[in-house]
Amino acid sequence: MKNKIIILLTVLTLAAKADEGMWMPQLIAALNISDMKKNGFKLTAEQIYSINKASMKDGVAIFGGGCTAEVISEKGLILTNHHCGYSSIAGLSSVANDYLKNGYWAMSSKEELYCKDLTVTFIKRIEDVTSKILENIKSGYSEIQRDSAVQSNVRLLEKKTKEEYGYDTFIRGFYYGNEYYLFVTETFRDVRLVGTPPESIGKFGGETDNWMWPRHNADFSMFRIYAGKDNKPADYSAENIPYKPIHSFPISLKGVEKGDFTMVYGFPGRTQEYLTSYAVDLIQNQQDPVRVELREKRLAIMDVDMKKNDTLRLMYANRYAGIANYYKKWSGEMTGLKKSNAIQTKQQFEKQFITLVSADPAKKEKYSNLLSQFKKVYEEYGPLSKQYDYFTEGLMGIDGMRMAAGFQLVFAELKKKREGKENKFDQRYKETRPIIPFKNFNKETDRKLCMAMLDVFVKNIEKSLRPVYLDSLITVYNGDTKALTDFLYNNSSFIDNTKAALMYNDFEKNAQLYERDPMYMLASAIVKHYQKAVIPQVNYYELQIAEMQKEYMKALRENVKDKKFYPDANGTLRVTFGKMADYKPRDGVEYSPYTTIDGLVEKNRTGLEDYYVKPRLLELYEKKDFGSYADKNGKLRIAFTGSNHTTGGNSGSPVLNAKGELIGTNFDRNWEGTMSDIMYNGSFCRNIVLDVRFTLWVIDKYAGAGYLLNEMKLVK
Ligand code: ARG
Numbered sequence: 001m002k003n004k005i006i007i008l009l010t011v012l013t014l015a016a017k018a019d020e021g022m023w024m025p026q027l028i029a030a031l032n033i034s035d036m037k038k039n040g041f042k043l044t045a046e047q048i049y050s051i052n053k054a055s056m057k058d059g060v061a062i063f064g065g066g067c068t069a070e071v072i073s074e075k076g077l078i079l080t081n082h083h084c085g086y087s088s089i090a091g092l093s094s095v096a097n098d099y100l101k102n103g104y105w106a107m108s109s110k111e112e113l114y115c116k117d118l119t120v121t122f123i124k125r126i127e128d129v130t131s132k133i134l135e136n137i138k139s140g141y142s143e144i145q146r147d148s149a150v151q152s153n154v155r156l157l158e159k160k161t162k163e164e165y166g167y168d169t170f171i172r173g174f175y176y177g178n179e180y181y182l183f184v185t186e187t188f189r190d191v192r193l194v195g196t197p198p199e200s201i202g203k204f205g206g207e208t209d210n211w212m213w214p215r216h217n218a219d220f221s222m223f224r225i226y227a228g229k230d231n232k233p234a235d236y237s238a239e240n241i242p243y244k245p246i247h248s249f250p251i252s253l254k255g256v257e258k259g260d261f262t263m264v265y266g267f268p269g270r271t272q273e274y275l276t277s278y279a280v281d282l283i284q285n286q287q288d289p290v291r292v293e294l295r296e297k298r299l300a301i302m303d304v305d306m307k308k309n310d311t312l313r314l315m316y317a318n319r320y321a322g323i324a325n326y327y328k329k330w331s332g333e334m335t336g337l338k339k340s341n342a343i344q345t346k347q348q349f350e351k352q353f354i355t356l357v358s359a360d361p362a363k364k365e366k367y368s369n370l371l372s373q374f375k376k377v378y379e380e381y382g383p384l385s386k387q388y389d390y391f392t393e394g395l396m397g398i399d400g401m402r403m404a405a406g407f408q409l410v411f412a413e414l415k416k417k418r419e420g421k422e423n424k425f426d427q428r429y430k431e432t433r434p435i436i437p438f439k440n441f442n443k444e445t446d447r448k449l450c451m452a453m454l455d456v457f458v459k460n461i462e463k464s465l466r467p468v469y470l471d472s473l474i475t476v477y478n479g480d481t482k483a484l485t486d487f488l489y490n491n492s493s494f495i496d497n498t499k500a501a502l503m504y505n506d507f508e509k510n511a512q513l514y515e516r517d518p519m520y521m522l523a524s525a526i527v528k529h530y531q532k533a534v535i536p537q538v539n540y541y542e543l544q545i546a547e548m549q550k551e552y553m554k555a556l557r558e559n560v561k562d563k564k565f566y567p568d569a570n571g572t573l574r575v576t577f578g579k580m581a582d583y584k585p586r587d588g589v590e591y592s593p594y595t596t597i598d599g600l601v602e603k604n605r606t607g608l609e610d611y612y613v614k615p616r617l618l619e620l621y622e623k624k625d626f627g628s629y630a631d632k633n634g635k636l637r638i639a640f641t642g643s644n645h646t647t648g649g650n651s652g653s654p655v656l657n658a659k660g661e662l663i664g665t666n667f668d669r670n671w672e673g674t675m676s677d678i679m680y681n682g683s684f685c686r687n688i689v690l691d692v693r694f695t696l697w698v699i700d701k702y703a704g705a706g707y708l709l710n711e712m713k714l715v716k
């Protein structure tokens with residue numbers, strides 16, 4: 001027995017690969033620093049995170065909605081990805097000044113462009129508040145009681161600490177709510193665009209190369225944080241001055257080689273590393289395939305129309321990119337899970353876990369029951385999740401359906417208004433009513449999307465589970481989804497520029513008529529059906545699963561003693577470390593861990609549209625003027641791969657060497673390794689990094705904005 005347990009422990013330990021883990025910075029001193037040092041790290045834990053002294057954490061920020069940025073000068077200059085700055089750059093662009101297409105470089109601080117609604121947030125300190133959040137939670141609470149008590153404790157403590165500290169705060173659950181941490185934050189609201197390369201460089205390779213290696217895009221853009229005279233956050237004002245940061249990263253020109261220590265400091269969004277085999281089965285065999293299939297159909301339809309002319313291409317380009325991004329991610333994820341036998345690995349782990357705890361019969365029974373409960377809950381949750389995916393990725397993937405459904409609230413407010421009750425009709429109507437002509441909507445493209453989505457819906461969702469009204473229409477049209485679609489698209493006012501313009505002339509007066517519009521009737525019936533019959537049940541099961549995961553997580557941490565458990569990513573500050581590393585995508589193929597500008601030109605010569613670059617880049621390439629940015633062989637490197645465990649949200653994160661100097665900016669992962677959100681595998685999961693030397697070369701030689709380098713600390 002004893003022997004067996006020893007063997008088991010080694011198996012369980014082996015599951016924790018050296019490079020796996022997204023660690024909380026305030027716990028590095030206790031948990032990871034010796035490991036990091038063994039791997040080559042040269043600094044102290046306090047230089048990574050400290051609340052008393054300046055440390056690296058003061059140079060890492062949440063950029064906009066969900067990216068990371070790093071401070072690279074004493075004057076508040078920050079670096080992030082091009083795809084993270086994208087919406088701000090697009091917002092500043094017009095047909096006459098198209099900064100996406102042409103790039104933009106401020107040649108002095110006066111030319112830096114304020115970005116409306118863009119914020120940058122630093123973390124001042126992190127505190128364990130577990131006992132405060134969980135103190136009055138009784139053990140007899142139901143899942144719902146517990147959840148609402150926790151939520152209310154979180155809100156109260158956030159409010160209290162905000163007053164106490166004079167800073168914003170937020171609290172997040174870790175390890176499925178076994179622990180809670182408070183984040184004290186400072187958010188800057190005056191952030192200005194300093195420079196961006198043209199899309200042909202920043203997004204070189206487009207969808208073709210997205211999630212792929214080898215990679216050749218310089219996915220970066222630069223901004224500057226402005227503050228009031230007191231160096232505190234302030235609303236935009238011409239009087240504001242560049243923010244003086246607590247920490248700014250020195251930039252290394254020495255480069256990085258295979259095997260060198262690398263570390264990523266940023267804000268990873270979401271991972272699910274502690275799921276059971278039942279959950280992985282659902283993701284791999286149902287959720288990912290369904291979502292991929294539905295997105296593939298929509299993308300194919302958009303693609304055909306986008307190729308017809310520029311108007312349609314521009315109309316759908318941004319949305320296409322958004323849909324394509326996770327389409328490709330999920331397809332890589334399910335392929336990777338299958339290829340690495342993830343379900344069997346989890347099953348084996350679960351068996352070993354039960355054996356491990358079996359010395360204590362009470363534990364054995366408890367956790368065996370927990371695992372069978374998981375099985376049962378997933379059996380019930382699976383079919384609901386499928387119905388829900390066919391709604392969100394299918395029916396709601398029809399733009400006309402979504403546009404019409406949005407009017408439900410408008411009609412509801414109008415009803416109140418008619419009844420003389422207090423109402424928000426005017427506001428809702430203004431928010432919901434689209435501008436005519438529709439901006440990013442083409443009726444004929446959408447007609448095709450609708451037919452395709454109705455088709456797959458009918459094929460995959462059995463009659464008894466369909467919204468009744470939709471099903472009755474399908475019966476009326478004898479299952480002919482084309483005829484049904486034509487009926488909707490030929491008669492609805494909500495999706496036709498001319499008819500919509502007329503409708504908005506007398507909307508309130510003739511509202512009763514418009515409430516019987518065929519597209520509106522169908523859309524609102526569908527949404528009501530899901531709101532009533534599916535969404536509450538989905539929520540119910542998700543809450544149950546969360547509670548069970550909480551138990552399971554606790555059990556793992558208590559019983560698997562020699563594994564260090566890191567909490568799943570949840571949009572909070574994390575450190576991950578590894579090396580610059582190559583990988584083998586499949587038998588007989590080995591990838592180099594870095595790319596050079598030679599490869600960019602090689603791709604460009606294929607003539608593929610995604611590999612277009614402006615002539616200026618090719619001219620500079622011919623001159624081979626790489627200055628001090630070339631490696632020791634005279635090659636100008638663009639990107640490299642590392643074994644750092646990252647996910648969405650890590651985009652723009654600083655990638656640092658053993659001395660905490662910036663060597664690159666994180667921007668993607670390899671397609672084969674996208675399963676790392678569920679099961680990290682150190683042998684082939686890689687993060688993709690833009691080599692900072694290429695960033696500097698573009699700024700200096702391509703953009704002629706070399707003056708910016710003067711404010712950076714370059715380590716030669
Ligand atoms: N795959 C990267 C990420 O997840 C880059 C996305 C940029 N978007 C795109 N469709 N190319 O964010």
Ligand code: GLU
Nearest residue numbers: 647648649650651668669
């Ligand atoms: N491109 C991703 C982002 O926007 C990073 C890639 C990943 O998911 O690791 O955060």
